[in-house]
Amino acid sequence: MSAHIRPVSPLLVVLIYLALCSRLSSMRAASSCTNGQTGCHFLSLANLFDRVIQHSARMHGISNDLHSEFELYFLPSKNQIGRVSRNCHTSTILTPNGKENAQRIAREELTEVILKLLVAWREPLWHFHQNMAQHHEFNNFSSNKSLEMSDMVHELRRGVQKVVEKMQMLGVISSSLGNLASPEALLASDRAEWRLMNDYDLLYCFRRDSNKIQNYLKILKCRIVPEHGC
């Protein structure tokens, strides 16, 4: 009995060791992917970007739908004369207005613009939803959409903040945006301008800004991690 075991036991030991090693290495690989190697990180950064871009696309879609509904209800004239510029409260935020401009602007600046926009719209949308719920002439579908829209802005801002943190960690962008992440600094700039807007204008402005956010995020992704689907 012992004679049989003797040659087998070292084999068993070796097998067990190999199994453990493989498990450990796989675990290490999983853990290292979130902490360690660069390639793995960029992959996760690209995934993050995709997630936020999808989110922003959905948000823009909802804003588009809401705006179309409002047009049906209120029927504003298409070629209005005299209204030179809309009073969007985010008009003060300088945003690149074309592809070349968005390409030329610095990454940090572009990221800052995105964050500013997202921060600026959180409160107005929440209020808008509150108004929608109170006014019963709007159907439930619109009310649900306004709620969804307001939630989305908040979620998207948190997602973009995570992307920024990741980028800062990877050294893609400098750490000078740290102060921007705090909402208080942003809110100080736009206090009540949005209250002057009517609902239609608000929806119009938000539709425009959500489109900007979506485009800027896409451009940012293709500038930072272009190999993952651009």
Next chain:
Amino acid sequence: MRTHLGLVMLCVMSAAGVCSSTSAPESPRQFDCRSREKETFSCWWEPGSDGGLPTEYRLFYEIENFRGVRECPDYVSAGENSCFFDKKHTSFWAEYIMMVVATNALGNASAQFQIPDVMNYVKPDPPVNVTVVVNSSAPSPFLEIRWKSPPNVDVRTGWVTPKYELRVKQNDSKEWKTVDIGAQTFFNFHNVEHGLLYMVQVRCNLDYGKWSEWSNTIFAKIPKHRQLEKYFWIFVFVFSLIPLLTAMYILVLKRKVVKQCLLPPVPGPKIKGVDVHLLKSGQSEDVVNALTGNQNFPPMAAWTEQVEDFLLVSDSDEWLLTDTFASEEKKDIFIIAAGLHLGLEIQCGDSTVDLNTWEKTDDSKEETKSNFLNTEPTNLPIEKQECLSGEEVSIQPNTSYVDIQQRPTLTDYSRVKEVNGDTILILNEEEIPHGSDAVKLKREVSVPDDYSRVKEVNSDVVFLEKGDSADGCCKKKEDHYTDWTNQKPIMPHDSELSKGFCSKMIANGYVDSVPSFSVK
């Protein structure tokens, strides 16, 4: 009256003015813009009446957040009554206020148009390189549809994200089946049937903007239903399998019957008196008996040569052959030299007797030979006499007459010394079986032995002039030989026995090559 005239004049003048009127232009109508790739855009207006005069149109615009009024940078690229804004002059998410002014000699007119966001006017070109491949594999066929984004759209920088939509219709149907694709540029359409022709179209839009026009129609035909073929072949296979199985069944279970049909037993040979079974199992003797049918053959006798050729035996020159021995036919003659002692005694005296005896003994078989025997002695007395006279020992002609007919004269082949040619036998002189005490003379007469001695050839007989080949006994012979040369050869028919018996000998001895001894 005058008032009436005045009114008429007014009417006429106004009419004249209307007919030949040129006036200020009307303001333009209908304003529309389009951006094909979300980087540039163009706008068109519909001009109003130009008032009969050449009218100039100009466009002035203002952008939100940008101060100042600007004029259209390009009136030409987009066609007539249009304005093309290149990349430098295109701003998105910004409001454009357009003013189109129509001017002619008589005045001007203008209209204002508002473009809240150029993004609203983004309408791309249709997708290109639309390919449809029919995939007939798997359980059901499907269409592999592929396309490419419009060429002027920049997808690489992420500035533009096209979305696609395709539609498929049967050739003879009216309704399209539409599918929202998303951002990918391929699609597998499964809702197709065999044997039908389908039409496929694709379109795209950029960032929730306007949809493009539908692309060119691509036709695709699904091949006919293969299942029918499959069923057909299954059917054929099954039906061909049935006879195969029955054949195998027959072969396996009815082996013997089939064997008998295909390979009938070969009928054995039918021989009377032959028992097949006996052949199979019997002994060899039985087999032989069976085959031969139990006939009784006489025992085989030793082969005896039946001589058809004639042997001329002579031991001396005096050997004569009478014409009685002349035979009709010519045959090969075996001329045996005088020295041949085929059981012959070379005794002058007794030779005849011996020969005779010998001849007789060997002559038992041939009847015809007996004739010769009978005739011999009559012709040979001369030789006999001659023999007595001298030392010469010669075999009397009568004694020398060997039964030529029978080859058995050469019964004792041990005496054969040499076979020279095929007509002559040279025999050695050996012991005489009869134990003769006589001088053994070695007489060798070989006709073709030494052709230098040949004197004359008469027909096919060669006359020899014997030389020294003979022994001393034949010295005289020689003399005789020499004498003989002078003499003419005499045919044996003459039967003249002169002194020159040798001549006769010559004449007769070798002459009758054949004829006298023909035996039929």
